[in-house]
Amino acid sequence: MFHFSRPKLIVNTKPIFAFERWAHTTLRRRTKRGTTDATSRDHILHREIVELISLKNIDSGRVRVSEDIINQFLNKSNSRNVTLRNVEIVAQTSEAEGLAIVPRLYETETAAIENDGDYRAGETFDVAETTLSKKKNHKLTVLKVPKTVPGDIVDVTLRRHYLNYAEADLNYIVLVKSPKLRHDKLVVCKHFDLCQGCQLQMVTYDEQLAFKQNVINKAYKYFYPELDRESLCDFGHVIDSPMQYGYRTKLTPHAKIPRKIHEDYLPLPLGFENVKIGSPVVDVDFCPIAVPSINEKLPFVRKSFQKNAMAQAKGEIKGQLPSTLLLRDSVRELGSANTECLTNPKHVVTETVGNKVFQFPANDFFQNNRSILPIFLDFLRYKISDIEGLFKHIVDAYCGCGFLSISLSDAVPKGGKVFGIELAAPSVEHAQHNARLNGLSKEDAVFVQGNSDDMFTHSEFLSSKVTGEESILLMNPSRKGSSTVFLKQVLQFKPKMIIYVSCNVFSQARDLKHLEKLLESTDVKYDVESITGFDFYPQTKHVESVAILKLRV
Numbered sequence: 001m002f003h004f005s006r007p008k009l010i011v012n013t014k015p016i017f018a019f020e021r022w023a024h025t026t027l028r029r030r031t032k033r034g035t036t037d038a039t040s041r042d043h044i045l046h047r048e049i050v051e052l053i054s055l056k057n058i059d060s061g062r063v064r065v066s067e068d069i070i071n072q073f074l075n076k077s078n079s080r081n082v083t084l085r086n087v088e089i090v091a092q093t094s095e096a097e098g099l100a101i102v103p104r105l106y107e108t109e110t111a112a113i114e115n116d117g118d119y120r121a122g123e124t125f126d127v128a129e130t131t132l133s134k135k136k137n138h139k140l141t142v143l144k145v146p147k148t149v150p151g152d153i154v155d156v157t158l159r160r161h162y163l164n165y166a167e168a169d170l171n172y173i174v175l176v177k178s179p180k181l182r183h184d185k186l187v188v189c190k191h192f193d194l195c196q197g198c199q200l201q202m203v204t205y206d207e208q209l210a211f212k213q214n215v216i217n218k219a220y221k222y223f224y225p226e227l228d229r230e231s232l233c234d235f236g237h238v239i240d241s242p243m244q245y246g247y248r249t250k251l252t253p254h255a256k257i258p259r260k261i262h263e264d265y266l267p268l269p270l271g272f273e274n275v276k277i278g279s280p281v282v283d284v285d286f287c288p289i290a291v292p293s294i295n296e297k298l299p300f301v302r303k304s305f306q307k308n309a310m311a312q313a314k315g316e317i318k319g320q321l322p323s324t325l326l327l328r329d330s331v332r333e334l335g336s337a338n339t340e341c342l343t344n345p346k347h348v349v350t351e352t353v354g355n356k357v358f359q360f361p362a363n364d365f366f367q368n369n370r371s372i373l374p375i376f377l378d379f380l381r382y383k384i385s386d387i388e389g390l391f392k393h394i395v396d397a398y399c400g401c402g403f404l405s406i407s408l409s410d411a412v413p414k415g416g417k418v419f420g421i422e423l424a425a426p427s428v429e430h431a432q433h434n435a436r437l438n439g440l441s442k443e444d445a446v447f448v449q450g451n452s453d454d455m456f457t458h459s460e461f462l463s464s465k466v467t468g469e470e471s472i473l474l475m476n477p478s479r480k481g482s483s484t485v486f487l488k489q490v491l492q493f494k495p496k497m498i499i500y501v502s503c504n505v506f507s508q509a510r511d512l513k514h515l516e517k518l519l520e521s522t523d524v525k526y527d528v529e530s531i532t533g534f535d536f537y538p539q540t541k542h543v544e545s546v547a548i549l550k551l552r553v
């Protein structure tokens, strides 16, 4: 087998646990966005852990992990091999992983001495209630265990330790204390135990929706606590997807390709990340959440990938093999339900949603669950109908290939306009193309390439004569959310309605709070009318959140 490159761990020796200190050491190597993004996954996890230990009345000092322990569990050949038995999962993170709090019985050297100092020999500790009561003064470790739900009693192997928690691999479920949550019979994928792609197959669909509503609630509790959630009808209610399997129209399996491929390494695993830290990617030959055309094509794509890898191992071809492959479903002909799977990222996908047609390059962004889109659009149309007759234009920030504004363009009255802005040039070219494809003239719909931050000063925007008092603003940024620059201009523009669609409800809540703060120094007022979830990705932890804000008149 080839060796995988090991992440470098930055260990901080200074006193810790302050949020910034934790962020400095733990986040730098783990998040792309560094330490300042409070809505990053690692920051959220930190908040969830702090909340859990405070709920359990545990002093934060008891869960602090020493540098020595962190070093003992680094990914290296002599790192400790500790198994814990009878670990009870007591909470669930917004990433749908279980959390447990266990006595740190492995803190002392006892076990190591028993094993002649050879950690690799393996040490096992039982953390069941009886043991715990005898060890009241022990330090505690917060464990994060994938594929578990509250009420599970599990057997785990400890992995990397951080300043206030440790990662653990699930070995097996010892006992299910909460049969309401875990239903292993529901799992349809043979790769579910290891594959990082899905988190919730063992949970009923109703419970999946409840989990996602909780995530929305948590996001607003953390980032916009001033919002009166109680007063909003059905706050965070998540609308279900008509298809819960076989819905995903894009799949990107990948491989870890060694610098020099040796024949012994073949076939290379090709699939998705493994929940077991440091393990090879899970070799996925069938993905039950993907549409049929993708699963039909997957064996051919895999075969061709392995053939190329073999040819490279034999020195028959040179150059780097692509580590990520693309499979994207596309409508074969308009008006027909027939679809085909495209694999060339530059090929153009055709997608029909209701009475609209969209085309875009296969590796560009487009919503991946075709089955829920008509319902999602009907919801937006219903919200817009509230101010019918009071708006003329739709402004589409972060517009991609124009999906949202073109879909809603039927609601634009005669003389009104659609104006969109998008950073990615290929997407905006296709937005222009899609406008024409759907009968919108150059006067009806203008899509420009650029940063949304510059939208309100863009020459084409200014010359379009689109005014806020006659507009609905759609904003659908990527995970990291919007910016202060953009939000400040929104308040000057004063659209009648803001529709904020987000795949990261934490950054959405942060932005809405920010908007409220900016409003304090103005006489403009927006009311948050509703926050609604849509289950674009059944079986996974993801939720799409739609916030509707109305200008107070």
Ligand SMILES: C[S@@+](CC[C@H](N)C(=O)[O-])C[C@H]1O[C@@H](n2cnc3c(N)ncnc32)[C@H](O)[C@@H]1O
Pocket: 365, 366, 367, 397, 398, 399, 400, 401, 402, 403, 404, 421, 422, 423, 424, 427, 450, 451, 452, 453, 476, 477, 478, 503
């Ligand atoms: C979640 S996608 C939404 C696309 C589109 N609304 C849709 O539903 O298909 C976010 C889009 O924002 C674009 N984007 C990211 N940052 C941007 C920025 N600062 N200005 C304009 N567009 C941006 C991305 O390229 C991406 O196409």
